[in-house]
Amino acid sequence: MGDFARAVLVTFEWVVLGYFLLVNTVYLLLLLSAAWETCNHLFLERAERRWRVLQSDIAPTVSILAPAHDEAPTIATSVRAMLGLSYPNLEVVVVNDGSGDETLQVLIDNFALVAIHPLVRRQAEAEPVRAVYRSTSHPNLVVVDKEHGGKADALNAALNVAGGRLVCALDADTIIEPEALQRMVRPFISRDDVVAAGGTIRIANGSEVRDGRVVELRVPRRAVAGFQVVEYLRAFLFGRLGWNRLGGNLIISGAFGLFDRQATADAGGYAHDTVGEDMELVVRLRRRSYEQKGPTRISFIPDPVGWTEVPESLRVLGRQRDRWHRGLSDALGRHRRVFLNPRYRAMGLFVYPYFVLVELLGPVVEALGLLGLAAGLVLGAVDLSFAILFFLLAYGLGIVLASFTLVLEELSFHRYERLRDRALLVLWALLESVGYRQLTVLWRLRGIWKFLRKRTDWGVMKRRGFAETRTPEHQAS
Amino acid sequence: MISRQLLRAVLTAEVATVLVCLAIVATHALMLWRRQRADVPRLVQARAALAAAIVDPDVYLDRVAELRRFPRRVRRGVVEELAVSVGGEEGRRVGRVAESLGLSAAARRRCRSVWWWRRLLGAHQLNVHGGGDEILPRLFDDPHPAVRTQVIEWAGDVRREDLASRLVSSLQDPSALCRHTAADSILRAGAPLVDALARELSSRSGQEQADLMAVLARRPDPRYRQAALAAAGDDLPAVRSAAAAVLGGVGGPEAAEPLKSLLGDADAKVRAAAVDGLRRLDDQHAAPDLAPLLRDPSFAVRKAAGAALAALGPGGILLLRHYLSDGDQFAADMARYSLDIAALHTPGAGVVRH
Numbered sequence: 001m002g003d004f005a006r007a008v009l010v011t012f013e014w015v016v017l018g019y020f021l022l023v024n025t026v027y028l029l030l031l032l033s034a035a036w037e038t039c040n041h042l043f044l045e046r047a048e049r050r051w052r053v054l055q056s057d058i059a060p061t062v063s064i065l066a067p068a069h070d071e072a073p074t075i076a077t078s079v080r081a082m083l084g085l086s087y088p089n090l091e092v093v094v095v096n097d098g099s100g101d102e103t104l105q106v107l108i109d110n111f112a113l114v115a116i117h118p119l120v121r122r123q124a125e126a127e128p129v130r131a132v133y134r135s136t137s138h139p140n141l142v143v144v145d146k147e148h149g150g151k152a153d154a155l156n157a158a159l160n161v162a163g164g165r166l167v168c169a170l171d172a173d174t175i176i177e178p179e180a181l182q183r184m185v186r187p188f189i190s191r192d193d194v195v196a197a198g199g200t201i202r203i204a205n206g207s208e209v210r211d212g213r214v215v216e217l218r219v220p221r222r223a224v225a226g227f228q229v230v231e232y233l234r235a236f237l238f239g240r241l242g243w244n245r246l247g248g249n250l251i252i253s254g255a256f257g258l259f260d261r262q263a264t265a266d267a268g269g270y271a272h273d274t275v276g277e278d279m280e281l282v283v284r285l286r287r288r289s290y291e292q293k294g295p296t297r298i299s300f301i302p303d304p305v306g307w308t309e310v311p312e313s314l315r316v317l318g319r320q321r322d323r324w325h326r327g328l329s330d331a332l333g334r335h336r337r338v339f340l341n342p343r344y345r346a347m348g349l350f351v352y353p354y355f356v357l358v359e360l361l362g363p364v365v366e367a368l369g370l371l372g373l374a375a376g377l378v379l380g381a382v383d384l385s386f387a388i389l390f391f392l393l394a395y396g397l398g399i400v401l402a403s404f405t406l407v408l409e410e411l412s413f414h415r416y417e418r419l420r421d422r423a424l425l426v427l428w429a430l431l432e433s434v435g436y437r438q439l440t441v442l443w444r445l446r447g448i449w450k451f452l453r454k455r456t457d458w459g460v461m462k463r464r465g466f467a468e469t470r471t472p473e474h475q476a477s
Numbered sequence: 478m479i480s481r482q483l484l485r486a487v488l489t490a491e492v493a494t495v496l497v498c499l500a501i502v503a504t505h506a507l508m509l510w511r512r513q514r515a516d517v518p519r520l521v522q523a524r525a526a527l528a529a530a531i532v533d534p535d536v537y538l539d540r541v542a543e544l545r546r547f548p549r550r551v552r553r554g555v556v557e558e559l560a561v562s563v564g565g566e567e568g569r570r571v572g573r574v575a576e577s578l579g580l581s582a583a584a585r586r587r588c589r590s591v592w593w594w595r596r597l598l599g600a601h602q603l604n605v606h607g608g609g610d611e612i613l614p615r616l617f618d619d620p621h622p623a624v625r626t627q628v629i630e631w632a633g634d635v636r637r638e639d640l641a642s643r644l645v646s647s648l649q650d651p652s653a654l655c656r657h658t659a660a661d662s663i664l665r666a667g668a669p670l671v672d673a674l675a676r677e678l679s680s681r682s683g684q685e686q687a688d689l690m691a692v693l694a695r696r697p698d699p700r701y702r703q704a705a706l707a708a709a710g711d712d713l714p715a716v717r718s719a720a721a722a723v724l725g726g727v728g729g730p731e732a733a734e735p736l737k738s739l740l741g742d743a744d745a746k747v748r749a750a751a752v753d754g755l756r757r758l759d760d761q762h763a764a765p766d767l768a769p770l771l772r773d774p775s776f777a778v779r780k781a782a783g784a785a786l787a788a789l790g791p792g793g794i795l796l797l798r799h800y801l802s803d804g805d806q807f808a809a810d811m812a813r814y815s816l817d818i819a820a821l822h823t824p825g826a827g828v829v830r831h
Binding site (some may be wrong): 047056117192385405407410411 | 480481483487488491494495498499501502505506507509512561594597598600601622623627630652653654657660661664668692695696776810811813814816817818820821
């Protein structure tokens with residue numbers, strides 16, 4: 001091998017090493033910002049009397065948008081849980097998105113639905129509405145029956161019917177805590193410049209779920225779900241919380257987010273031709289707000305919790321992650337004019353570049369770095385000490401950050417009460433960087449590849465279902 | 478070539494950081510676990526002692542002495558827990574216990590701190606168990622909005638006439654949270670402040686008057702009528718729409734004509750508020766004036782007109798039916814929708830099925 005090739009390989013490896021250092025420096029900034037935000041949040045939370053919102057005449061009206069497709073077995077329980085949320089001015093808009101099963105009939109039977117004249121504002125593009133129903137037993141329940149058009153289309157149909165000042169996009173398979181909405185409206189009450197807010201999503205695998213509520217929280221015993229608990233904690237507790245102070249978020253989880261209805265409708269609602277409609281909407285909302293000098297803030301609140309069930313099979317998880325990465329690529333690609341554009345201030349100069357360089361291209365750099373390292377070792381271009389340094393910076397710092405996240409969780413919300421669960425969480429945090437993280441790199445690379453080939457399929461998402469989720473003791477009995 | 482020293486330094490730093498993190502997690506988890514185990518029986522005993530101190534004046538001193546033996550966080554916890562659930566005389570007794578235990582004095586000291594979070598905590602505690610009549614009004618001008626919010630909340634709870642003006646001024650606070658809390662506190666204050674609020678309503682103008690009137694429209698009182706009648710002709714649309722909302726809630730024969738005149742207002746929000754006001758007046762003679770608004774270009778006005786006609790009884794229902802075949806598709810749509818919604822609430826109330 002020629003000297004020139006060696007020099008190129010070594011230089012490339014140093015560049016990758018520098019990239020990891022830069023990324024970890026940004027992570028450290030995010031961590032500090034998240035710690036600051038957490039302290040502030042806890043001080044404010046301590047002095048807050050949330051029950052006042054429950055009795056308040058002026059709490060903003062919230063419409064929950066719940067798309068449903070072929071969910072006959074669980075839809076009645078899900079809707080009851082939504083209607084049972086502790087919030088005074090609540091409307092629930094369920095959209096039967098062309099289900100082939102008995103979803104609509106189950107809703108009609110369980111909630112005494114009566115068809116009314118479908119008065120639908122065409123603010124966001126959606127497939128034709130077949131009928132609109134109101135419940136005679138629950139005056140705040142509206143059901144929209146429409147042609148099948150997918151999740152984004154169903155959310156748009158719900159948006160066209162919703163009457164609340166705020167709309168809460170909620171996945172049918174997400175369980176939100178009864179008080180979550182009271183907490184979630186806080187940014188809209190506290191500030192004039194908030195256009196959307198997101199809450200934390202936590203993982204319910206292994207926990208006991210009863211009547212649509214997580215009654216006993218456990219850390220999953222299975223490694224794949226356990227690693228995802230650490231991932232979610234890191235993403236929400238320091239990723240999104242950290243961005244609150246460093247230029248604002250670009251992501252609100254599609255499973256649980258609260259939006260200003262008028263701003264969302266004015267922006268045209270959710271985009272149909274993307275698999276990452278939640279992120280695309282948030283980027284579009286922020287971009288429009290800068291362009292039209294409207295409210296631009298996307299807030300993240302750490303304690304309104306939505307519970308979700310994550311895939312426990314690597315195959316399904318891989319499909320999910322590749323879809324997420326396609327969504328990210330698509331959203332960033334559509335709004336590429338924001339990149340380093342001073343017109344969009346912090347979003348254009350800092351947040352968007354971070355998402356491109358770290359979130360989008362991170363797996364590419366990591367994979368190339370690993371391949372280059374292997375090639376360098378085989379060809380003798382790099383020595384063992386360099387390889388060790390590479391791993392220490394690439395993965396060792398990952399473990400350090402995961403540990404910081406655990407500290408943040410422990411000192412703030414400490415949702416896992418049992419010592420055994422906390423110990424298990426530590427174990428998953430220490431092991432997550434080895435093996436699992438490399439797999440996520442592969443899945444994300446596949447996402448980029450599929451995005452470049454313009455693949456827009458969602459893939460089949462198999463879940464065990466909350467109803468079947470039991471603690472080991474329950475399973476034993 | 479990377480030196481071994483550098484590698485060793487990086488590795489040592491990483492391992493040390495991880496170990497420190499894990500030690501913090503483990504120590505905190507153990508500390509919480511031990512505290513929770515110890516606090517369960519303590520809380521039970523402290524709650525019993527506090528309840529006895531409040532209901533039985535004879536054992537007050539003994540029970541307060543007993544409470545003093547518990548850790549401060551337990552004392553504070555049980556007092557705050559009870560204080561938020563009781564009011565009136567019992568609330569005052571809880572406040573007396575808080576004073577005897579030194580909790581109020583500590584909270585007052587916190588209110589003087591240079592740190593906002595300490596002032597916030599102090600204001601919150603005084604807000605919950607009382608004892609801040611002297612110091613809390615001074616915090617109306619606190620630089621931190623969360624602290625001001627506590628004081629505004631407190632002012633709504635104590636319902637003192639001398640604080641009404643500060644409450645109303647808080648509707649113009651730069652912080653949205655303070656404005657929201659001020660509106661909520663004004664509504665909570667209720668009857669004891671109505672006279673003072675009526676005076677404030679008459680003495681303010683422009684956006685200040687509009688904001689106050691919009692709040693008071695939710696709890697209308699006849700004492701707001703004169704100010705609302707005068708404001709119905711204001712130059713600001715926000716004032717006119719708030720005045721329409723108040724007039725609709727207050728009622729009375731003199732409210733109908735100003736409301737009808739606002740149906741032709743250039744501002745859609747004012748028209749919608751006037752329609753809604755006439756619905757609340759339940760003036761059946763207004764139905765012929767409301768029906769043409771089913772053709773209004775604004776969706777909000779059409780929707781309000783449909784709801785008002787449906788609420789005005791047979792006359793309104795007949796007009797809605799008439800509009801089912803209107804040449805304006807928007808008006809026909811809204812009439813049909815309003816009839817369907819009316820049928821939900823009063824099945825068989827003369828509504829045709831389609």
